[in-house]
Amino acid sequence: MTLAPEPAVVILSEASHALGRRIADAIGGELHGARARTAHVDVAFDETRAHLAALFSAGRPIVAVMAAGALIRILAPLLADKHSEPAVVAVSEDGASVVPLLGGHHGANDLARSIAAALDAHAAVTTAGDVKFGVALDQPRQGYVLANPADAKAVMAELVAGAKAQLEISSPQRGEGGAIAPGEGAAPDKVGRLAPSSGPSDHLLPAGEKGRPPLAAWLISSRIPFAEDGTVTLTVTDRPKHAGPLELVYHPKTLVLGMGCERHASSEEAIALAEQALADSDLAWQSLAAVASIDVKADETAIHDVAAHFGVPARFFSAARLEEEAPRLQNPSEVVFAEVGCHGVAEGAALAGVGPSGDLVLPKIKSKGVTAAIAHSAAIVDPDTIGRARGTLYVVGVGPGADQWRSPEVSAMVSASTDLVGYSLYLDLLGPLAKGKTRHDFDLGKEEARVVHAMELAGEGKTVALVCSGDAGIYAMATLVFELFDKGGISDAASRIEVQVSPGISALQAAAARIGAPLGHDFCTISLSDLLTPWEHIQRRVKAAGEGDFVIAFYNPVSMKRRTQLAYARDKLLEYRPASTPVILATNLGRPGEHVRTVPLGSLNVDDVDMLTVVVVGSSESRTVTTGDGKTWVYTPRGYSGKAESGMKIETKG
Incomplete structure (x- = not known):
């Protein structure tokens, strides 16, 4: 599993400690401090230049409480490709000014705004698009994917120079029963923008979606000048589309791919069927919000490989929840019901994913050992609000206790966790890293009880860190985890969780x-x-x-x-x-x-x-x-x- 890099909030003196901790708490960051001049930080370092260079090279977002000029001089020799550089933000020592220096359209501007809001400070955003239009076209809002980011610079330059834009929104047309009728596609609606004072309007919605929030509300609410004859085109569609001259194509996350499969099905077969499903329905893979299935498939490699192939999360539903979708299924099966307790997995999971206002746009198709179906939602689908994740258990060794002896991977795993389980002393050793996490404290002699508890929490779809001192695999809890997998004593959901063990420095x-x-x-x-x-x-x-x-x-x-x-x-x-x-x-x-x-x-x-x-x-x-x-x-x-x-x-x- 790849862990998202946690912002590093860097302070150079104890005088900046309170400010740095406040920033770290506001953005979910990790406080780094110069060892000789700070105390009670998450990570201590000896040499500022080397530490900042290491963070930047590792792709960590950096928020440094220091002079912007000094930060620029330190990082200048490392600048190479702006598309791969992490966000870098400088904060004045009085907390009054927050300046995004690098990666403005790759998180720095939003990071600066978040920090400024927390500190009641000024975010000195200087990128032209943000300043003039209040939006960065190459950084769409959450729930959208820009299909052709390489064209964003030219489009933004045209708009900054005075051009106007036309907005096109399209969504699948539904035939009888909600599915896409054979041979039908999406009819794009070309719309012009109302005067800025009039706000969003139903005339900006795709056909059949009156009364719902505009699918492109984040564009509509910007200060971009729209006109029917605009020379720039901004297209929002969940269908594949090749961008024309001065056009940006945005794919909204409105689709859920439901899948079922035999045990140990081929990943290659599952990926091929998923791609066929998208091709048959003429839908863009970038609009997939999640891959969904029944919970007994939570540990099925093929399902997770399909999700990874499209870069989306996998979500799982109980048989009882999928059976609620039975009236909407186009291909109910008594055989499937007898096998897993619901009349359809692929169609049911797709429909459960988009909710009651969504529709099935591709009924079930199947290959030798895999089934697939696609459902469409009128609104953006947030995968964190549907079904449950497989659940992850990080079994981590925090070393003897000193922060500098805790590996970066362990720190990242603890930071990514929602729940921490362990002997109270070991959880205390995490210090500020445990802040904001739900703690589950156990006495020293309750080893099996704490491991079972951690696995069951993960079985609920949570991300859990089972915290051990020293190394988790040396006289510690990692072995109990696998013993429980082997001998039983845990629920079916807990037996299907993902496990990662991270080493620590042993005594x-x-x-x-x-x-x-x-x-x-x-x-x-x-x-x-x-x-x-x-x-x-x-x-x-x-x-x-x-x-x-x-x-x-x-x-x-x-x-x-x-x-x-x-x-x-x-x-x-x-x-x-x-x-x-x-x-x-x-x-x-x-x-x-x-x-x-x-x-x-x-x-x-x-x-x-x-x-x-x-x-x-x-x-x-x-x-x-x-x-x-x-x-x-x-x-x-x-x-x-x-x-x-x-x-x-x-x-x-x-």
Whole structure:
């Protein structure tokens, strides 16, 4: 899954913190601050120029609370293709002025207006079309797609120079029963604009749509001068159309493609049938708002591949909801009813998607294992208001706790989530990133309950982050997710969700980084908790790791009641490695109270270890070294030292 880039709100001093946080909250952004001069930010950085360059290169929208000139000088060497550059907005430190610098028609102007509204400030939009007409023709309103964006510059230049425009709106004509009659198409209505003071009028509507909001209201309400003989043409149509000279073609999102399929149907077959459906009905694929189906197909790859092919979301309805559409179906089927509980999937899903005011414009067609139908709505279809999404579960590891140790992917997944599930301490570690999310807090010992809850929330169509400390796949919740898929214990909806696991820095890695490089050669991890693993199995693993001379990271070394296991491990390992072997004790890594120290294996005291400590025991080859600043480090040679000492020739390749 590709995650939409979250705006980065960049501040350079603590004096700008309140303003930056206010902006970030208003636009759903992430607060980035200079580490040396700010605190309590979502992301801290060391060098401003490098950080801004990295954000820009990654395509992140940037809102910087700093001088516009300084921001321009930093980004100037990176400017290349204006069509691919992200939005860049500068905000004055007093919050009075908001200036879109780059990507004006690709989000910056709208971003600036949103920020200005939140701050009661001035959005200094300077692009000609926005200033003169109050609209950017190459950035249509949500629910519309511009078919020929390359022509927008010439059209806008013509209008700015004084030309007038004519507006054409067309929609499918319906034959008997609401479907497009054979051989019929759409009759375009060429309309002229009323005087600006008169406002939108029914005469600007397609035939048969009187009394409804104009399909092109965002154009009609602009300051563009319309006339019947305008030299510029603005066309709004859900049919394919090649643009003529000085014409822009906009496709409104008014169509829903309903689909049904056999289990594990071919994606290629499904895409081919979907394209055939659009061709047969002479409708533009750009006007598709969603692909819809029954909820038992929520995990069907073919359905999602069709949606991805057209760049629209997939939405799903229950059999009961689809059965409500039975009176409007043109091809009801008792066989389908017996199979899934409704009389039609493709037609029913298309009709459910457009609602009671919509019509079926292409009855069901089918191939070997797939069915398809198309319905049309008189108004823009918002896919977020129809059916439900498949539901997504992000299983994320937030690392030991420090913001700088949380991966950008994890931060993006948490930001994209509607709900957060986890142990309360782990959710607290997210800090401001959790703001605005619905929290579902669980006690430490409720692992399976929290995983089931997270999966069921996703089964409702929500986007959920299951938050783990360290790495989600190392003694954490990722394994429980797949165990529930395997063994059951969750609803059918929860069993069909999408899952993504994102790695985090484990306590093992964090401890190693703090003390040097103890993992320079073979290592293993062993949990000393016998809650899930029989003690005799743990003993066998400790013995095997000792015999194999592995560096060992012990997780769950002690608890309030369990105090003997670590002592056993120490004594057993002393049979295989010297008492001087370095042992790293790392407590509260990346959090207040962090304490990392090294003791000899022979002197390891169980009372020095608590539940928040990871214990890393070196191998017989691990050693310490003290640098000039007096700091002692632990490292494990990569294996060459023993070979060299035995006189073995070491070959290197240059």
